[in-house]
Every structure is written in structure tokens, then in C-alpha cells.
Amino acid sequence: MTFSLIGRDDDGAIGLIVASKFFACGAVVPCLSGRVAVASQAFCNPVWGTEGRARMEAGEGAEAVLADLVARDEGRAIRQAHLMDAEGRFAAHTGADCVDWAGHLIREDHSVAGNMLTGPNVIEATSEAYAAGGGKPFPERLLFAMRAGEAAGGDRRGRQAAGLTIHRGEAHAWLDLRADDDADPLSELGRLWDVAQERYVPFSEGMPTEDRFSGHPIREGIDAAIAAAEARRKAEGRPSRSRAVEYE
Secondary structure, eight states, rough: OOOEEEEEEETTTTEEEEESSSHHHHHHHHHEEESSEEEEEEEEOOHHHHHHHHHHHOOOOOOHHHHHHHHHHHTTTGGEEEEEOSSSSSEEOTTTTTTSSSSSEEOOEEEEESBBBBBBBHHHHHHHHHHTTTTTTTHHHHHHHHHHHHHTTTTTTTOOOEEEEESSSSSSEHHHHHSSSSSSHHHHHHHHHHHHHHTTTHHHHTTOOSSSSTTOOOOOHHHHHHHHHHHHHHTOOOOOOOOOOOOO
8 A cells, every 4th residue: 555765865864755545654654763764564563663763773783673573573464664774774574465566675775665556667666766866856866766656556546645754864854744635645745845945944954953952043044045045946937836824
């Protein structure tokens, strides 16, 4: 009922993007931190995500963690998951009773897994597009890859939800977008990413981090960055895609 991609960008950012004909898949599939990622799907076991993330953060490898989760879970045959550990190593499991088509693939810098798909070409197209999209901004590269998977057939039941989460070395997400119930959820994520660049992305550059506890606590630089982003958008003739309502 789902397909997802975990990738690591050249700057070390970690991203997980998921799409499904299942409500709010972006709320239940991803489990990330600043250094590791878990996608738990099919008959999702969220503890695979939370426990897997904690153990890999503590230094365990993806293969060892996943093998233990599979061995302990009596529902292993209906689970699907893929993981990336702190060293950038991947592991994946597709249970024998996951609904066809179901499977996964692992490449050097990303992994893709899915179930209830139209066929293996979905994850292959997703992987190929991710590999080809290296020149794109990371959120757009992830979206580009998933759109290729959807164009190759995607979830054989249809479309409903999608989620995109990116961490940039911190426990908190840098970007966390979701379309929980939408006729074209990947396009909705694309719209949200466009809107994020208007104010959210410039604002996020001043957010505190573990190394910079106070972040950038002065408004002037952030306000200038937001104004510059708006000026660029207008100069390029791009209208705002925000649906926000402003009061006088």
C-alpha cells in the first residue's frame, strides 16, 4: 500500500519521502534523526521505527538492528521496512506475506521499498530518477524520484497521502511536509515546498541547533532573507502558491 525512499544528500542531510493510498502515511512510516532513518510500512510496526532509530543512533548497524527486529516480531511476514544507519549503510526487509507487488532495492546512497505496487518497475524508476537528480535541491530530488515511481505505476490502488521529512544533522526536522488526504498528494507536497521557500526556509536558516543553541535571535537578517526570497519570486513572475488568508 506504500512506497518510500530514504536518501542521503551530498551535504549529509537525510531525507525520507513516502506515498500511499493510505491516510496520513507521512505520520506513521518515517522515523528519522539527524544521522539515521527508518521507514516502517506494509502492516506498519511503529516500534521498528522508534527502537531502530534509537539503536542506530547509539551505534548499532542497520543490518544487525533489522535482523533483530525481524526475529522478534511474530508479524514479520506482513512487515516491510528499510533503514539507514549512522555510517550510511542500508538494510531492508520485505515480509513473505506482503501484498504483491512487494520488494525493495538498495543502492550506495539510497534505498527504496514498496508493497501493493503495480510492479518492480515502480521502485526501479524511483531509484533511477533519484540517481539522475543529483543536481537538484534535495527536497526536489526526492520529489522528482517519487513522481517517476508514480508515473511507472505507483500504488496499484490509487493515491491518497504522502510525506516528506528531511533532517540536517539535528534531532529535529529541518523540513516535515505532509499531504494526508489528497487526490494528488505528491503534487501537494510540491506546492507546500514552493510555499516553504517563501518564508519557512529563510526562517529556518536562523533556527537554533545543538551547536548554536540560540540560533540567530535577531530579526533583521531573517526579515531580509524573506524579503529577498519574495523579490526573487516576483522577478521570476511566479505567483505565490500559498492558500493562507491574511487579515488587515
